[in-house]
Amino acid sequence: MRIDTFFTIPEMDPGAVDGATVVVIDVVRATTTIIEALANGARAVYPTDTTEEAVRLAHSMGPEDTLLCGERRGHKVEGFDLGNSPREFTRDVVEGKKLVMSTTNGTRALRAGDEGVRVLPCAFTNLGAVARGIxxxxxxxxxxxxxxxRFSLDDALCAGHLIHRLVEMLDxxxxxxxxxRAAYAVASARKPTRRFLEVAAGGAAILAIGLGDDLVICTDVDRHDILVEMREKAITRAGA
Amino acid sequence: MRIDTFFTIPEMDPGAVDGATVVVIDVVRATTTIIEALANGARAVYPTDTTEEAVRLAHSMGPEDTLLCGERRGHKVEGFDLGNSPREFTRDVVEGKKLVMSTTNGTRALRAGDEGVRVLPCAFTNLGAVARGIxxxxxxxxxxxxxxxRFSLDDALCAGHLIHRLVEMLDxxxxxxxxxRAAYAVASARKPTRRFLEVAAGGAAILAIGLGDDLVICTDVDRHDILVEMREKAITRAGA
Structure with missing residues (x-):
């Protein structure tokens, strides 16, 4: 197996994903939230690049079973049903719903990886399922x-721990x-803890706006044994 | 002290260097070669963005005591006096000379850091001198x-070891x-060895073109006890 990590979206050439399975990581908080929603029974998550696109798409789907979700600079977009805090995406809120979601960095990464053979959102919460799935x-x-x-330590740490899992599994x-190799070395030295994420840039930013408790879920390794996959712009549970 | 590392040039906002001392790292091989040249008695190194600019600048300086140096994709530029192999920059070749130098990534980084209060080229070969100097x-x-x-492991490793030196020195x-923090963690796990650099992208590239022996100098930690500094587009020994 060849494992190519890219710490930022611009570092990835468009050709780099040809024939590859792309694992997209945005620990704080987009992929953590997407996995939380699907684990709690949401039917599908539709990532969009902009809030405007999210509004248009949700409108076209009809309001009945659709929730509009997203953040800019960490805060819920005004008028949206939900923000991007994984704690909001409980079973009683999301079960059976379609979620249209716009986030700052995560959605862009999902779209950038779109050319891959498979696109698998990953966070600490489904690390083991992703490792087995790839x-x-x-x-x-x-x-x-x-x-x-820019480089984000929480995402690099997650990539590194995923590589550790793979190294343990592969012959x-x-x-x-x-x-x-750098991510692997970082993960050799560090485990994901709330305290560690609090001093990383992404964690510090949500701590500063009073959402530090989100990091409890963001660092809950193997919280859910589910693989989720993006196909034709919708993310659903793999095999579902 | 605040230490901000950027793994690639585009990750650094122009404003990020305001009021800061900028340490520029290109282990394989630009900064290693610049330090080697100045340690061996070169009067100054003039980095340029392009080979054309290098030719013009060297011409304007007169050919008497000027050497034209540079590489593209690792190879010496045709018609130039020297490439970018630190082994070429021996005392008998460079002493008393002015060197005009164009390299793929290193020169761009030096120019990008240009807005800093001080700009200090750094490699493993002058690590201790840089740590004391800053x-x-x-x-x-x-x-x-x-x-x-894109992320380069040899540069990140060098940054990490520099941070280790600073942590040891600071109160x-x-x-x-x-x-x-990531660079620090990588440096906790890894020492710079020729073998380690050979499997990093930069080292593998020069190994592939037959210049692997350059890595002996590139990994020779504290080979020279000199601080070098860029001022008005010329790099000289600090205090010289």
Whole structure:
């Protein structure tokens, strides 16, 4: 297996995902929230690039079973049903619903990985399911959403722990690019804890706006044993 | 002290270097070569963005004591006096000379850091001198040249070891951004060895073109006890 990690979206050439399975990571908080929603019975999540696009798409789907979700700079968009806090996406709120979701970095990363053979949102909360789901692949790209096109420690740490899981599972050593090797080294030294994420840029930003408790879910490794997959712009439970 | 690391040039906002001392790192090979040249008696190194600019600048300086140096994709530019292999920059070749130098990533990083209060080229070969030279600063930016605007493990490793040196020297814990913390963790796990650099993208590229022996110098930690500084587009020994 070849594992190429990209710490920011611009570092990934469009050709880099040809024939690859793309794992998209935005720990704080888009992929954590998407996994939480689908684990709690949401039918599908539709990521959009902009809030305007989210509003149009939700409108076209009809209001009955659709929720409009998203944040800008961490805060819920005015008039939306939900923000991007995984704690909001409980079973009684999301079960059976379609969620249209716009977030700052996560959605862009999901769209950037769109050309891959498979696109799998990943967070600490479904780490084991993703590792098992990609263990047979030949070429895997780990695309970190980053923060405004800059390196983000929480995403790199998640990528590194995913590589550790794969190394434990595989018979042969995977081939790693420079960023994969760095992520692996970081994960050798650090475990995801709330305290660790609080001093990373993404965690510090949501702590500053009073949403620090989100980090409890963001760091809850293997909270859900589900693989989720994006197909034709909708993310659903794989095999569902 | 605040230490902000950027793994690629585009990740650094122009405003990020305001009031900061900028340490520019391109281990394989621009900053290693610049330090080697100045340690071996070169009067100054003039980095340029393009080979054309290098030719014009060298011409304007007169051919007497000027050497034209540079590489594209690792190879010496045709018609130039020297490439970018640190082994070429021996005392008998460079002593007393002015060197005009164009390299793929290193020169771009030096120019990008240009707005800093001080700009200090750094490699493993002068790590200790740089650490001592910046230990009193309030805000330090470590700018990794990277490889074609992608993460480069050798530069990140060098940044991480520089942070380790600073942590040992400083009374108070420095404040680190996400990339500084990741670089620190990588350096906790890895020492710079020829073998380690050979499997990083930059090292593998020069190994593939038969210049692998350059990595002996690139990984020779504290080979030279010199601080070098860029001022008005010329790099000289600091204090010289």
């Amino acid at each position: 263990a047979e692949e030949g070429h895997v790209v780990l695309l970190c959403a980053g923060q405004d096109d 042969a050593e995977p081939e790693l690019n420079d960023a994969s | 230990a009193e600063e309030g805000h330090v930016v470590l700018l990794c040249a990277g490889q074609d605007d 108070a814990e420095p404040e680190l951004n996400d990339a500084s």
